[in-house]
Amino acid sequence: MNSIILRVGTQYLSGMLLLFSLYMLIRGHNEPGGGFIGGLIGSTGFVLYAIACGTDEARRALRVMPQNIAMAGLGIALLAGIAAAAFGDALFTGQWLFINPTEDSKGIPLSTVLVFDIGVYLVVFGSIIALVFAMEEEI
Amino acid sequence: MEPLLAITIGILVAAAVYLMLARNVLRFIFGLVLISNAANLTIFVAGGLTAGAPPLIPAGAEAPVDLVANALPQALVLTAIVIGFGLFAFALVLMFRAYTTLGTLYSDDMRVAEPRPEPKDAP
Amino acid sequence: MSWTLATPLVLPFLVAVLAFLTRSGPAGRWVSVAGNALLLVASIVLMTRVLDHGVVAAQMGGWGAPFGITLVADYLSAVMVVITAITSLAVSVYALTDVGGRKEHLGYHALFNVLIGGVVGAFLTGDLFNLYVWFEVMLISSFGLLVMGGTRAQIDGGVKYVTLNLISTILFLSGIGLIYGMTGTLNMADIARTLPQVENQGLVSVIAMMFMVAFGVKAAVFPLFFWLPAAYHTPAFSVSAVFAGLLTKVGVYALIRMFTLVFDGDVAFTHTVLLWVAALTMVTGVLGAAAQSDMRKILSFHIVSQIGYMIMGLALMTPLAIAGAVFYLVHHIVVKANLFLIAGVAERITGSTELSRIGGMYKSAPLLAVLFFVPAFSLAGFPPLSGFWAKYVLVAAAIEDSGWIIAAVALLVGLLTIFSMTKIWAEAFWKSHPEGTNPALSLMTQSERRHLLTPIAALATMTLVIGFYPEPFVTFAKDAAAQLLDPSAYMQAVLGVPS
Amino acid sequence: MNMALSNLLLAAAWAIFFGAFTWLSVISGLVIGFGVLWLLQPLHGGNARYFRRVVYWLKLIVLFLWELLVSSAQVLWDIVTPDHRSNPAIIDMPLDVKTDAGILLVTNLISLTPGTLSVDVSPDRKTLQLHVMFADDPDAVIRDLKGGMERWVIDAVEDVA
Amino acid sequence: MGNDAAHASARGNGIIGVVPVIIALSLFAWFLSLTPQLSDGGTVRWVWQWVPSLGISMSFLLDGLSLTFALLITGIGTCVFLYSNTYLAGHPQFNRFALFLTAFMLAMLGLVLADNMIGLFVFWELTTITSYLLIGFGHTTENGRRSALQALFVTGAGALALLAGFILMGFSMGTFELSEILAQGDALTKHAMYLPILILVLAGSFTKSAQFPFHFWLPNAMAAPTPVSAFLHSATMVKAGVYLMARLHPAMSGTDVWFWTLTVAGAFTAVFASILALRQTDLKQALAYTTLMALGTLTLFLGQSSGYAMTAFATFLVVHSLYKAALFLVVGCIDYSTGTRDADTLGQLGRVMPVTALAAGLVALSMAGFPPFLGFIGKELKYAGILAIGSEPLLFASALLLANALMFAIAGIVALRPFWLTQEGEYARAPKEAPWPMLVGPVLLAVLGTLFGVNPDLLQTTLIDPTVASLLGSIEDAKELKLWAGVNMPLILSIATVALGTVLYILHRGLRARLIAITTAAPNFDRGWDAFLNGLKGFAAWQTRVIQPGVLRIYIFATFATVLVAIAGTMALRNAWPAMPDLLAVEWQELGLALLIIAGAVLTVITSSRITAMAALGVVGIGVALIFIVYSAPDVAITQLLVETLVVVLVAVAMLRLPLLDREGRDHRPLDAVLAGAIGLSVTAVLLAVIETPIDRRLTDYFEVTSWPEAFGRNIVNVILVDFRALDTFGEIAVVVIAALSAYALLRMTDLGRDK
Amino acid sequence: MTELPETILMIGVALVLGAVAMALLRLTLGPTVPDRVVALDKMTVSIVAFCGLATIWSGDAAFLDVALVLALVGFLATVALARFTERAVSRDAEREEDTQ
Amino acid sequence: MSVLIAAALIILGSLLTLAAGVGILRLPDVFTRMHAATKVGTLGSGLIMAGVAVQFGEPAIVLRCVLIVFFLLLTAPIGAHMIGRAALRIGIEPWTPKKD
């Protein structure tokens, strides 16, 4: 797409989209958002990139094959579920660790649930990019 | 609202079915999008509608203070939407590939896997 | 306990991920084989557990039923998982030769193992929406496997397969929505407990019929089977083998599960419909096969006709009949998958599966002839092969239930099955090759022979074992039927309270 | 932009003194911080660019909003009145702004101010193709834009050599 | 015709050729050793529980009847194996042949020994399969394959009826053990299910024993190598049906249905077959038809219950087996040394093949029923038996007379002409005496025939009495076998037979011409078979063209039509209609949203512009998203909007290479519209019915109170997705990955071009 | 914070929905592809407005996230469609159809 | 006080949104329609967001409103540019009043 305006706009927008997607991912457990939404938004960042600057450039920017990202995401999500075995719990039982909890707040949560959501993010992100890129390269 | 949505869904389905019955498989794709939406709405409606109260627990509270929307159907619909998108995307690519390989979007002309019987086949 | 149930479900996905990330080298395919071997072990462990404890259930995520998702295995589920593992192992070995590097690099092994994962999930889940999810997992991976190769026939078959299956999927999804609207739950045992309290029981029957159609498409019953003969003869042989063996059976499994556990309130209506469906499926399927002249097309239509037998068992709804259906499921998966694998070898050495273009294998490939003879005549129901017992139990059940017509139909269809099987036998094996060539197994390399024939031989052996020593299988099927007809144990295991 | 950074730091400090990140504390912090920096200008090698830049930015924003409001009225009027008294035309405007950001800003702001719409930028980035709703005097339009919007943008984002 | 003998060479087939002979011989010896225990009508039973959960066991019962059959099977088997080791010497597929033939013999043994009906059925089907493989031994010829299929299909069809009969009998009598059923006396004949059982069982027997009208497969089965014919069609397979009728005789006979069915079918088959036999010029074919005649006669006798009839049955069973096997083998020898079996060509072999000629002569005399051969006694008993028939004895006697006379003639044709009359054609090779292994059989059997004739009570005590005992319960009922029973009706009939037979033999050529004329005019069952097959194929093809036409649109239509019938039909039948909803309660902004969605849907349908369709889909998506917003589902709304955006993007990309929507004219399909409308209506109806029931929120209540305290999340929807129902979500992302991979593979996989 | 009067919001909703309806009408009428695309784009922007109203009406900020996402991503569809229009016609595939 | 401002902003914003809709419908060609959609529409949504911000006043919400408006101002013109250039490239002539 040989539009200067779009390309320049994309410079700012795709960055913002990626940033925003991560934000949606992190806050997803307590407010609207989460892995799906995050992943979808993140992928639109690269979709825009591909539309504005062509898939070759977008692929170079991504560096990794999108399907590998997606598969890795699936693996991460699965491991997050299997991790429960280490604690003698059933598959996909959330494991939580709270850093410096105080009496009023639980503290900063780290959990397999978040890892799972990250897996979801990567899957959605990678899959959609793989799809759109492949399609883009057909035309 | 539920009855109105029931009717709306019915119309969506009717439109979708009509499109899916078309000769041009692209219309099937359109129908697929419509009917997926109809299915998602069905779950959403069947789970009961609550206006203006998202299923979020306000900070400081242990649970929603007053009635909030039914969260489970929302989760189901969300899942269904994403799955539906996956299926849609594949179907679209398939039809695309069908056109580039078979040279047509008209299902009547897609007779490779099941060729028209030659006259000699007749009893 | 919970991991006994979870492991067979988790393994295939783990294998898929590993196989995909190692797809560039030859490692991927061996990961797949090893993973499926492990799956077999896990499934056998599960089976022993089920044999000891009856129905076993576990709550994923540790959230109690009906709030979390339950994995549950009764005899039926357990045996289906075992048979799935056997089939997938056989096919993954076969694929070592049958599936080329290009497909592997595009992720064949990932798709295949995710497919298996979906199948296992469908057999093990006790949650209706979760069942939908596993159906989708199977469906989408089957889409991919079906069209992988990109031949024109595949694309065409794919279009039909995809469109028709998507319709059933949507129907399934909507049905779940409606059930949830009526019962407020998704756990199948919980639904079974709640559904009788719905006052509009007529509506329950309507939903039941929606599910019958949705699963009917998956199971390829009359008049919803179009997609199967349109597509199953097009993909790689290992793919069509696993499709023929497993996919439609998941539909049958779902029908059995739903119409013994959940929709048993209006048997007089629903199961009468099922009986008609069964009869028509048997007949139309077998006649369809009689009209074909391509090995895989014949076999594909026979899947349809055989599905009819299983539905017949469900429709009669007597202990013996259900037992027959279960026995038939197991027998048919082994036999049918094997026949497609054999078709693959035949195509390899004769150059086609079109009967008019091949022949001479009886003379020059006697081993293959034997390996074909066993499953083929088992399918035709000749004693003492597995198919005979499957058919015997069902016909006996029908006669016991004074179902004269369905019994007659079952027997007649059996006769026509003989007709098509002998057609393949006479054309592909007895008749000399039209080009006068001698299609011998020696046309393949040593390793090709090992990869292709080992699974075939193994499955054929199973057929013989079931045939010559059916007692344990029959008793098992009878116990499974007892469990299915009295779901109290199932509900007890899932909900923890006596229903 | 290190000046901007220090300005932010000062604002943060200010807010911390108050012990609360409220609107009041933050904004007042920014203003006061700006003032302090301006006082200490010599300390920073006496370059006034940052302060000019901030002023230009504010100017740009304010003027833009004003333009937006004023000329919206025109379009609104044309929309609600039955007859179209507009006299649209496609006109080319030479571009002086160079940087990517500048071009984006100019084109977007022009598009956002009713009556003018940037349609395309020529590949050589020299001319901007505009659709103007009230193009009774194209030269006047171009003059206004170059003297107004583009000027302000250049001031705000580009270093005048 | 001698294609199977063509491979022949003097040497045998090594150990493979000998093993079957040893097996058969040792079995024969073993059964022979058992005769003393059974001569007084006793039995030996052996049981192994096979499938107890189905009441199916591997139980074997050895009594007079089964012993007789067992001896015939193993004895003749020995001769045949010895014979074929030379007959097929050096044949490339001899090993399979030996395997199949041995398997067949064992299956046959199992059949006659089995006491459990299902066990019997298993062996019954095993004989079917093995004979299929044996008849198809000449598998490279179209005819060989056709005959094999025909035999398999006809007998297989009967077998299925038989299975049903057995199951029905088993459930009716409460056991599958024949001995227990036979022990219950006339319980079966009195049972309500007797008639269906009888019909089903007879269907099995008649097809197997090629009774009219199922006779046509047997002559075609002569495509098999001669030794196979000798074995299958003299003593074994075709006699399985007879055996079954005999086996069930105690439990099922004595009713009018039984009497008339068996007597008439048997008599008709006998006459009909012997007439057709006279027609044949191929010796083997001629013998095949005389086999039919014999089977008819045996069936005829099984219709009765008199001691004479039973004795006649037992005797003729043995007689026929002996001479028929011998004759087949003789014909084999002729074929082997001359390369032809054509009666008109053959002649003057007596001098070159003296031993064969001798054997043939002896056997033929027995067959023709001359004293002092066993055949004579057999014939006398037959007449005695026929005269003992309760009703219409003379009619059946004359039928039998005609049949016997024809048999007499055939005997002449087969054993007299080739050896002693003038040869009228050329032989493929110079004829010479057959090698000794091929002669052992015929000679031995011929000698036995003579021996038993001279010394009947040898046979009487060992086989006949026990057989009759197992048919009628006690050996007292058995009539005595005598060469000279004084001048009586049977003797007169015998003389008449000889006279008529001689006449027929002299005239047989002329008769044959006429017969051919008649029978070709008469309906031909063999051609009927072809008609049946073509009909079947035609019907199958037609049906498949109708329901699997290969047109996607029809498939989709049928599927949706089924959906409609399922939903609307059930609603009507089960009266699940909802109450009419109160639509006035709707608020205007809700109506607005609904109309927005509807407008989008309608626009998608009516437009023929792809971009409009795309945009319209976007409208629907936006409308649905609005509904999600209004009804408090922000997460869903966001997802919906994002997905819709991506849908538009993907479609917009794909469209760039796709053609216009409509090739010719607008897309207007009234029928589809009707179906679509009907489905839409029924969906609405179902939904209205569902929302009548208030939603039970117990799951959600649980999630709301546990979401934060136990799952540490305030966004309940997200907690459900990643924790409560994480397994769903996992499956779902698997779908997404695989969708991407599949689509990618689909786009990247270039046609591997393996389809033509 | 004091509630806004319901009527104000309802008027707002009515006006916004009215705008959507008009956009829909334009979408239907066309006549050119860009017209339809503009209409769709306009709808997206209107939904942002609608989300604002929903936020006040429900008193829940969650709907602002919807608006946020839409504001950021909504134009992607516009871009894709615009590009389709441009390319499709420059490929001269369908001037006679879609641009009518 | 803030309620009144919020109300005013919302009504005004909704009116502008509607006006944009009317413009889309009534203006003569795609370019003029884009004028209405891109800016009047954006302005309308922007005002409504301002209303939301005023109504709530909480930093988090105000920040989000600002972001929304910012994103709208950033994306809307780009979309408009894409459509406009597509329209030009497929040869749509700008409408001009009949000079008579």
Ligand code: NA
């Ligand atoms: Na969807």
Ligand code: NA
């Ligand atoms: Na879906």
